[in-house]
Amino acid sequence: MIASVIVDVPAKQTDRSFDYKIPESLNDVIKPGMRVVVPFGPRKIQGFVVSIKPQSDFKKLKEIIEPMDLYPVLTDELLELGDWLTDKTLAYKISAFQVMLPAALKAKYEKKLRIMPSVTPESLAAPLQAIFKNNDTYSWDEASNQGLLSILQKEANRGKIEVVYEVKERIKKKTIKYLLPKVTKEELINLMNEMPANASKQKEVLNFFIDHPKQIESRELLSVLGISSATVKSLVKKNILLEKSLEVYRDPYEDRKFDTTKPLPLSEDQEKAIRPILTTIEEKLQKVFLLYGVTGSGKTEIYLQSIQQVIEKGREAIVLVPEISLTPQMVKRFKGRFGNKVAVLHSGLSLGEKYDEWRKIQRKEVSVVVGARSAIFAPFENLGIIIIDEEHETSYKQEDNPRYHARDVAVQRSIFHRCPVVLGSATPSLESFARAKKGVYELLTLPKRMNNHALPSVQIIDMREELREGNRSMFSRSLLEGIKARLEKKEQIVLFLNKRGHSSFVMCRDCGYVINCPNCDISLTYHRANQQMKCHYCGYESFVPKQCPECSSEHIRYFGTGTQKVEEELGKILPEARVIRMDVDTTSRKGSHERLLDDFQAGKADILLGTQMIAKGLDFPNITLVGVLSADTMLHLPDFRSSEKTFQLLTQVSGRAGRHELEGEVIIQTYTPEHYSIELAGEQNFDRFFDREMMMRKLHHYPPFYYITLITISHENVMKVVSVTENIAKYVGTRVSKDAIILGPVASPIPRINNRYRYQCLIKYKREPDLSRILKSLLDHYQQEMASSGLQISIDLNPYILM
DNA sequence: AGCACGCCGACT
DNA sequence: GTCGGCGTGCTC
Numbered sequence: 026m027i028a029s030v031i032v033d034v035p036a037k038q039t040d041r042s043f044d045y046k047i048p049e050s051l052n053d054v055i056k057p058g059m060r061v062v063v064p065f066g067p068r069k070i071q072g073f074v075v076s077i078k079p080q081s082d083f084k085k086l087k088e089i090i091e092p093m094d095l096y097p098v099l100t101d102e103l104l105e106l107g108d109w110l111t112d113k114t115l116a117y118k119i120s121a122f123q124v125m126l127p128a129a130l131k132a133k134y135e136k137k138l139r140i141m142p143s144v145t146p147e148s149l150a151a152p153l154q155a156i157f158k159n160n161d162t163y164s165w166d167e168a169s170n171q172g173l174l175s176i177l178q179k180e181a182n183r184g185k186i187e188v189v190y191e192v193k194e195r196i197k198k199k200t201i202k203y204l205l206p207k208v209t210k211e212e213l214i215n216l217m218n219e220m221p222a223n224a225s226k227q228k229e230v231l232n233f234f235i236d237h238p239k240q241i242e243s244r245e246l247l248s249v250l251g252i253s254s255a256t257v258k259s260l261v262k263k264n265i266l267l268e269k270s271l272e273v274y275r276d277p278y279e280d281r282k283f284d285t286t287k288p289l290p291l292s293e294d295q296e297k298a299i300r301p302i303l304t305t306i307e308e309k310l311q312k313v314f315l316l317y318g319v320t321g322s323g324k325t326e327i328y329l330q331s332i333q334q335v336i337e338k339g340r341e342a343i344v345l346v347p348e349i350s351l352t353p354q355m356v357k358r359f360k361g362r363f364g365n366k367v368a369v370l371h372s373g374l375s376l377g378e379k380y381d382e383w384r385k386i387q388r389k390e391v392s393v394v395v396g397a398r399s400a401i402f403a404p405f406e407n408l409g410i411i412i413i414d415e416e417h418e419t420s421y422k423q424e425d426n427p428r429y430h431a432r433d434v435a436v437q438r439s440i441f442h443r444c445p446v447v448l449g450s451a452t453p454s455l456e457s458f459a460r461a462k463k464g465v466y467e468l469l470t471l472p473k474r475m476n477n478h479a480l481p482s483v484q485i486i487d488m489r490e491e492l493r494e495g496n497r498s499m500f501s502r503s504l505l506e507g508i509k510a511r512l513e514k515k516e517q518i519v520l521f522l523n524k525r526g527h528s529s530f531v532m533c534r535d536c537g538y539v540i541n542c543p544n545c546d547i548s549l550t551y552h553r554a555n556q557q558m559k560c561h562y563c564g565y566e567s568f569v570p571k572q573c574p575e576c577s578s579e580h581i582r583y584f585g586t587g588t589q590k591v592e593e594e595l596g597k598i599l600p601e602a603r604v605i606r607m608d609v610d611t612t613s614r615k616g617s618h619e620r621l622l623d624d625f626q627a628g629k630a631d632i633l634l635g636t637q638m639i640a641k642g643l644d645f646p647n648i649t650l651v652g653v654l655s656a657d658t659m660l661h662l663p664d665f666r667s668s669e670k671t672f673q674l675l676t677q678v679s680g681r682a683g684r685h686e687l688e689g690e691v692i693i694q695t696y697t698p699e700h701y702s703i704e705l706a707g708e709q710n711f712d713r714f715f716d717r718e719m720m721m722r723k724l725h726h727y728p729p730f731y732y733i734t735l736i737t738i739s740h741e742n743v744m745k746v747v748s749v750t751e752n753i754a755k756y757v758g759t760r761v762s763k764d765a766i767i768l769g770p771v772a773s774p775i776p777r778i779n780n781r782y783r784y785q786c787l788i789k790y791k792r793e794p795d796l797s798r799i800l801k802s803l804l805d806h807y808q809q810e811m812a813s814s815g816l817q818i819s820i821d822l823n824p825y826i827l828m
Numbered sequence: 829a830g831c832a833c834g835c836c837g838a839c840t
Numbered sequence: 841g842t843c844g845g846c847g848t849g850c851t852c
Contacts, residue, residue, distance in 0.1 A: 027852095029852095030852080032851085032852090033829095034829050034830080034851085035829070036829055036830095038829095038849090038850080038851085039829080039850095039851070042852090043851075043852040044852050045852060046852090063852080064851095064852085065830090065851055065852080066830075066831060066832085066850070066851040067830085067831065067832080067851090068830070068831080068851090070829095070830095081852075083852050084852095085852075086852060087852060809848090812829090813846095813847075813848085
């Protein structure tokens, strides 16, 4: 039989299947969806079997070397989904497969030099003798570093050395070694008595097993008896003890207990919202629901009870949660309800932990997966529901190849499995809400908070006014009063700082000169930890200069209203307030995120000060004031979604206040109070915001009225970039319909990264069935230049970041 | 992406 | 005459 294989070479020319003969011995072993090792040119590489057929058009077939899996890692559905994904994103097939699997399954390659078996080290050139004296292989990279390649090549030509390629697994399955007696208790006693007197340690071991005949983890035995593994080894050799390895999962939540929860009684609104979902599950229909419920309206309980129903039907559930809110709190809610039927996938896990969670899914040992974006590819075969929480979050769009949106994948998979997709949000994306209004999605609404708690009152403070009245601090008078009042009443405060847009850069106070990266047109970010400035795009690092390079002033210092600065300021004005700061610096260590939140919940602090990461999911009864220090930092980004993002963020943050008995208050500080996204966030009026923003989008030909596609071209030479971009704009322009609008060529918002100049071209269109084909031929046309002269063309159909 | 093959310049 | 530069084209 013949296997069609997609090889692990991400390039235009190899983006197709290659046929291999399946060796006789592997005839019923090799299945579609398996990883295999195949010869490719002179090398050995990994590949995915996509299909098996009786014959091939190709004559000189090579054989598959070996399978890498016992069972396929990709189901038929996922293989098919790979085709769909490559079609939608113009990515390589191999990248599509790779993105669907845990990184642990990606092959690692090694290139080595090996001395031929019949050759003795002494017969090699002098510098090589020592190397091959004790080893028969030597790493290629090492040889290259030592400058030994040319000698080795000569030996290779004489047939004394050969080049070997190896394909290796990235990680091993974790095993634990156990020991148990191989003989009966009586025999153990006999054996012990027969042992020579000097074998005291071995006697101890036997004695132990006489009292404890069950198997024990060998590590534990060694530490209990204080013996070395040599003692055990000899007993194993004598066939008295048996050593066995058991495969175990690396369980990131191993030592945690989750209190079990029972389904809560639903409110009338919840009841009304869940009914259509349950019916859809019951009738095995494919349908997309938009669950639009204000913050604190009980969306999670709807998710939980829908999943309950799915599990009872013997089917499986995928729950997507934005990375940032995939906190232990969130995990607790699912593990609490469904116990060990839940797998969790997020970026905080190690490679091995992710792999193990994935294997639980593959082996159907769990029926629910809670995870970030990539969990949408969980290899379930009987999906009953897909839930995407915080549906509007932009992190569901992957920003490198394949540039997929988890929402689109969810819909595609739901069609295959005939199951509902539930998109939940308090501030739905414009795209989804528009679709719900058109009837493409079914809209479910939860208009009220649980137990009828009122939404917090929101006050918008004009910081220009504050400045005019002589208040130069970062806290308005109202906010300061509010904080003081809460401190007195022993209630808690959340202060939110939106750092995006202007993170901590270094600027000269005299001339305004900002220190930029020498390779990229972007300011360097100050890192307090090592007192250095770093470029987030190319990794360039340097120390803060003592003097301004422009005007030689010494008043050069680190700028930007960072959380540390706010913390300092708070310490000056309100020294009695206890503050917990949460940002990348304080939460980088594993588990620190959770610890800080626990401390805050336990009342060990009055104020929680943080960035993005505290905008979601916090649900503490004692928070009665939320302050947003500057609402408009992200409003001025060059992005047509900036208003939408601002509105969503403000609404989310506001939702942190007054979720329980105590009433909440929100204070938003801004320099542009008249902007509709801020004004309407203040009113918590999504519907008016929606209408208003839709008008803007229509006016400027943006989604959801138009589709957009972004082409970014980069090269070391500016002239080259400009001319290629011009040609591309022209090429596309003559091929699309006249309703399409082409913007560009223009320089990208970040015009240079890592010394490569970047230009872009944006296509807006309503209906271009041929666009995909046009773009593919475009890539074909530039294929050689992209391979040889370092030209890069990236295409994003439906981009979320326009930079 | 690698890697081999192949065709031109500066060296013992 | 040969070592080595990197353009070109192939990999079942």
